[in-house]
Amino acid sequence: xxxxxxxxxxxxxxxxxxxxxxxxxxxxxxxxxxxxxxxxxxxxxxxxxxxxxxxxxxxxxxxxxxxxxxxxxxxxxxxxxxxxxxxxxxxxxxxxxxxxxxxxxxxxxxxxxxxxxxxxxxxxxxxxxxxxxxxxxxxxxxxxxxxxxxxxxxxxxxxxxxxxxxxxxxxxxxxxxxxxxxxxxxxxxxxxxxxxxxxxxxxxxxxxxxxxxxxxxxxxxxxxxxxxxxxxxxxxxxxxxxxxxxxxxxxxxxxxxxxxxxxxxxxxxxxxxxxxxxxxxxxxxxxxxxxxxxxxxxxxxxxxxxxxxxxxxxxxxxxxxxxxxxxxxxxxxxxxxxxxxxxxxxxxxxxxxxxxxxxxxxxxxxxxxxxxxxxxxxxxxxxxxxxxxxxxxxxxxxxxxxxxxxxxxxxxxxxxxxxxxxxxxxxxxxxxxxxxxxxxxxxxxxxxxxxxxxxxxxxxxxxxxxxxxxxxxxxxxxxxxxxxxxxxxxxxxxxxxxxxxxxxxxxxxxxxxxxxxxxxxxxxxxxxxxxxxxxxxxxxxxxxxxxxxxxxxxxxxxxxxxxxxxxxxxxxxxxxxxxxxxxxxxxxxxxxxxxxxxxxxxxxxxxxxxxxxxxxxxxxxxxxxxxxxxxxxxxxxxxxxxxxxxxxxxxxxxxxxxxxxxxxxxxxxxxxxxxxxxx
Amino acid sequence: xxxxxxxxxxxxxxxxxxxxxxxxxxxxxxxxxxxxxxxxxxxxxxxxxxxxxxxxxxxxxxxxxxxxxxxxxxxxxxxxxxxxxxxxxxxxxxxxxxxxxxxxxxxxxxxxxxxxxxxxxxxx
Numbered sequence: 019x020x021x022x023x024x025x026x027x028x029x030x031x032x033x034x035x036x037x038x039x040x041x042x043x044x045x046x047x048x049x050x051x052x053x054x055x056x057x058x059x060x061x062x063x064x065x066x067x068x069x070x071x072x073x074x075x076x077x078x079x080x081x082x083x084x085x086x087x088x089x090x091x092x093x094x095x096x097x098x099x100x101x102x103x104x105x106x107x108x109x110x111x112x113x114x115x116x117x118x119x120x121x122x123x124x125x126x127x128x129x130x131x132x133x134x135x136x137x138x139x140x141x142x143x144x145x146x147x148x149x150x151x152x153x154x155x156x157x158x159x160x161x162x163x164x165x166x167x168x169x170x171x172x173x174x175x176x177x178x179x180x181x182x183x184x185x186x187x188x189x190x191x192x193x194x195x196x197x198x199x200x201x202x203x204x205x206x207x208x209x210x211x212x213x214x215x216x217x218x219x220x221x222x223x224x225x226x227x228x229x230x231x232x233x234x235x236x237x238x239x240x241x242x243x244x245x246x247x248x249x250x251x252x253x254x255x256x257x258x259x260x261x262x263x264x265x266x267x268x269x270x271x272x273x274x275x276x277x278x279x280x281x282x283x284x285x286x287x288x289x290x291x292x293x294x295x296x297x298x299x300x301x302x303x304x305x306x307x308x309x310x311x312x313x314x315x316x317x318x319x320x321x322x323x324x325x326x327x328x329x330x331x332x333x334x335x336x337x338x339x340x341x342x343x344x345x346x347x348x349x350x351x352x353x354x355x356x357x358x359x360x361x362x363x364x365x366x367x368x369x370x371x372x373x374x375x376x377x378x379x380x381x382x383x384x385x386x387x388x389x390x391x392x393x394x395x396x397x398x399x400x401x402x403x404x405x406x407x408x409x410x411x412x413x414x415x416x417x418x419x420x421x422x423x424x425x426x427x428x429x430x431x432x433x434x435x436x437x438x439x440x441x442x443x444x445x446x447x448x449x450x451x452x453x454x455x456x457x458x459x460x461x462x463x464x465x466x467x468x469x470x471x472x473x474x475x476x477x478x479x480x481x482x483x484x485x486x487x488x489x490x491x492x493x494x495x496x497x498x499x500x501x502x503x504x505x506x507x508x509x510x511x512x513x514x515x516x517x518x519x520x521x522x523x524x525x526x527x528x529x530x531x532x533x534x535x536x537x538x539x540x541x542x543x544x545x546x547x548x549x550x551x552x553x554x555x556x557x558x559x560x561x562x563x564x565x566x567x568x569x570x571x572x573x574x575x576x577x578x579x580x581x582x583x584x585x586x587x588x589x590x591x592x593x594x595x596x597x598x599x600x601x602x603x604x605x606x607x608x609x610x611x612x613x614x615x616x617x618x619x620x621x622x623x624x625x626x627x628x629x630x631x632x633x634x635x636x637x638x639x640x641x642x643x644x645x646x647x648x649x650x651x652x653x654x655x656x657x658x659x660x661x662x663x664x665x666x667x668x669x670x671x672x673x674x675x676x677x678x679x680x681x682x683x684x685x686x687x688x689x690x691x692x693x694x695x696x697x
Numbered sequence: 698x699x700x701x702x703x704x705x706x707x708x709x710x711x712x713x714x715x716x717x718x719x720x721x722x723x724x725x726x727x728x729x730x731x732x733x734x735x736x737x738x739x740x741x742x743x744x745x746x747x748x749x750x751x752x753x754x755x756x757x758x759x760x761x762x763x764x765x766x767x768x769x770x771x772x773x774x775x776x777x778x779x780x781x782x783x784x785x786x787x788x789x790x791x792x793x794x795x796x797x798x799x800x801x802x803x804x805x806x807x808x809x810x811x812x813x814x815x816x817x818x819x820x821x
């Protein structure tokens with residue numbers, strides 16, 4: 019399944035091009051060469067004798083390199099191709115392309131080979147409408163290089179294009195007049211660098227060190243794949259998805275300033291190649307049994323940027339964990355609040371959950387002690403700044419009314435929180451899963467306080483608060499006529515009564531009364547929420563349901579993975595298995611790479627999962643989904659110093675073996691086999 | 698006295714700052730002002746602070762103008778100044794400056810989320 023675009027990435031540096039390898043930026047999709055939220059190439063077009071090229075084949079070798087075989091566009095398809103070209107492209111620190119032009123004829127040919135180059139230096143936030151930029155553009159040609167630049171006050175970004183074979187350079191590109199001998203070829207290596215202040219490599223000028231070379235990236239990837247647990251299984255799709263996930267998680271690796279050599283997963287290509295608190299946390303939790311270093315770095319990185327003061331523009335509060343961090347022009351001039359932006363009501367409790375889960379897997383007690391102050395600040399945030407109404411729930415209402423987010427939960431599009439009849443909820447809003455996370459954070463915080471912070475009184479208090487929250491929640495959120503939990507409470511204290519996937523996260527958090535879990539499982543697997551592939555974000559029949567509505571009907575793989583985990587927590591093994599099965603079967607249609615979201619159409623209607631039009635892919639928490647599903651199917655849980663497994667493998671999966679699972683136990687293994695299906 | 702000098706002197710008197718308990722190391726601030734460089738050393742040991750005008754090796758050096766620093770003390774982001782190249786950071790320890798920004802105030806007029814809700818409610 020393809021959208022006709024080819025992506026190469028290395029953390030927050032990436033290239034998105036057409037299938038020919040050309041870049042010709044359009045307002046609807048951000049093709050180009052990007053680094054640190056700025057576009058450094060908006061045009062990169064190859065032509066041979068004034069003809070654009072057509073693609074014959076594309077080989078996506080690894081996430082950081084690909085090979086395009088192209089031919090000049092021909093007037094009719096019947097003519098034989100006398101010339102072809104190979105574009106071998108790689109990203110790693112900078113963008114390189116080896117261009118090989120081949121003459122297939124027994125006679126020499128004279129060719130005019132041209133690369134058109136342009137950059138609009140768009141900030142990712144203005145990509146849909148790059149106009150009226152406040153700075154000035156400049157172009158220089160010197161030393162055989164083409165330099166494109168943009169400057170606004172001290173903010174400067176430059177693109178430097180060079181070529182091993184000298185070409186004729188003008189302000190709009192490079193031209194080569196070449197004669198290629200009979201059956202001969204001509205090669206040049208093109209190199210495009212993104213520069214920051216003083217002509218230094220952008221990554222170096224922002225981070226104090228250059229990006230990784232292609233060789234380093236390859237070595238890192240090989241090391242990572244070799245260190246990961248080994249999966250043997252009957253399902254080829256699961257095996258493919260697993261391999262893909264490990265590689266993509268590596269591709270999304272992003273080393274923010276201050277992280278040193280450590281990395282966190284950026285959220286998703288192309289819109290979200292940045293640090294997101296929520297996305298990094300969810301992806302790190304999913305990856306814990308496979309690569310715990312993501313969790314360690316995520317915790318460290320989020321702690322460094324934990325909120326300290328009140329700020330309305332950034333929606334910062336003391337103890338709050340960030341939502342999003344960007345490095346573009348609009349952030350630099352504080353036109354966008356992303357340095358960092360704190361508009362998320364769940365990242366703070368999720369931070370505590372990650373810290374506890376991290377310790378349970380790794381036994382890294384030193385980290386828990388080191389992060390005591392910040393974890394307490396996060397727990398305090400829940401009661402002080404999260405509880406806007408003073409009634410013991412976590413709420414949100416944006417204070418940045420210009421460009422803050424209206425919805426500060428994971429379903430953060432404007433229309434995600436509605437009543438059955440489609441009316442939007444009034445502000446502030448307390449979505450149900452936020453209460454689940456707060457409950458879980460308190461329970462886990464209590465364990466940390468008792469076992470590591472030597473503060474049993476605080477632990478008792480947190481547990482008491484958690485128990486009260488659970489009781490209150492089950493009273494106020496339960497919709498008795500539908501027998502499920504409300505999506506949210508609104509500012510007027512009303513239950514926002516739409517049936518949504520959010521109720522599944524409640525199982526994961528453990529806030530659901532035991533006696534009600536059965537009903538919740540029934541809804542989740544019922545025809546209104548379950549499509550045959552997975553659980554829809556919003557149930558069919560709801561006023562705003564739309565099978566391709568971003569948060570109002572599509573299916574999010576990550577959402578389903580956490581729902582499956584929650585179902586197992588309450589003993590609904592078969593139901594969890596059905597969800598795992600459906601999502602992994604869907605992965606087959608995406609070559610093992612689950613997108614951010616896909617359509618909520620009934621499986622029997624479309625037969626294949628329908629790609630959401632502008633879905634990000636790879637997307638960190640979708641990438642983490644097969645990993646969490648594996649954990650769920652094998653029932654892997656750390657208990658003290660051991661890894662306990664309680665496999666419940668769905669029938670179609672057959673046998674699953676996962677060897678060398680790293681953790682505080684050293685390395686352990688997990689085996690699961692489906693029971694023969696009962697007829 | 699300008700805001701920057703006031704800030705560093707007050708910081709020196711604080712002795713301990715819980716928000717910097719994750720930090721250990723020395724930051725040197727080189728703040729240019731009228732062709733001079735105002736220099737401050739802030740030595741942090743798990744939140745214990747010592748501020749001086751002279752010192753030795755620093756783990757991290759921040760170069761900017763005193764005007765930029767004054768503005769940061771009025772609520773403008775130091776981080777943004779860094780992106781605009783009005784501020785540069787040198788040195789091995791890149792987390793120290795990040796932790797230090799916790800001491801910078803937010804924009805003036807910021808509200809507690811509860812107060813904000815009340816304002817909006819009564820305006821409605």
